[in-house]
Amino acid sequence: MIVLATSEGVKLGRRLAEELDAELVPVEEDRFPDGEQIVRVPPELDGTVVVVHSMSPPQDENLVKAIITLDAARENGAEEVIAVVPYMAYSRQDRRFEPGEPVSFRAVARAVSANADALITVDLHEPDTLEYFDVPAENVSAAEELGKYLAERFEGEDLVVIGPDEGARELAREVASICKTEYDHLEKKRLSGDEVEIHPKELDVEGRTVVLVDDMIDTGGTMVEAARALRDQGAGTLYAACTHALLTRNAATRLLASGFEDIIATDTIPNPFEKVSVAPPVAEAVENLSG
CATH class of the missing domain: 3.40.50.2020 (Rossmann fold)
Incomplete structure (x- = not known):
């Protein structure tokens, strides 16, 4: 098992790798001159790959990073991709507030589901919205x-x-x-x-x-x-x-x-007041969901 961690998930990723006795590999990140994101993962992956990335602000940017990192893991040989997204963007937009609006969190869930075999998140705003995912999904508590x-x-x-x-x-x-x-x-x-x-x-x-x-x-x-x-x-x-x-x-x-x-x-989010790690319950969820 390999734990791939972006810059938004590297601290949790390191602790999660320790819990799982897995190898931690940081995702390489760069940008094109116009600002578009580039991510790079090892070119020869296999087995189960756990991608750790938080959709903290700026949410739109980190949503895109999640999607392309998950896609990179799959395209470079991972047999199973488990997305660990401790903070899910748009989770408070889980229903239609005004006519003509999307259910934004459902759209996010579909995008993640298209690029992962399973998802783990932490203290989701409304746990019932796990049903929006098209893959097995687990919400763990801190x-x-x-x-x-x-x-x-x-x-x-x-x-x-x-x-x-x-x-x-x-x-x-x-x-x-x-x-x-x-x-x-x-x-x-x-x-x-x-x-x-x-x-x-x-x-x-x-x-x-x-x-x-x-x-x-x-x-x-x-x-x-x-x-x-x-x-x-x-x-x-x-x-x-x-x-x-x-x-x-x-x-x-x-x-x-x-x-x-x-x-x-x-x-779950990089911050200066971090004193508690959610790695133990997330590791248990990874073990439960891993095929």
């Missing part, structure tokens, strides 16, 4: 690895794991179960036409170490709003955790300025 990290880092502290909204409640529950602590999610209560109160649904956070966890942090607006509310309710130290650290529009600066002590992210 919850266990995040939970292990939190358990070790905050051992002995009065820790609570909170989802910033109801949609993140399940992830918060899974993470909390690993680090054996309590969990909750924030809910909004409208007090008047222009006044909204945000508070944990069940738990008291006063004086406690709070980790806000979500599948992704994009602009950070939800997290900043949550931090403000939790500070008002007497929370102790605040931390932001996520699987996919997009961190667009100076989100990291905004988060740290709003009171978060640190940002805890995985290696």
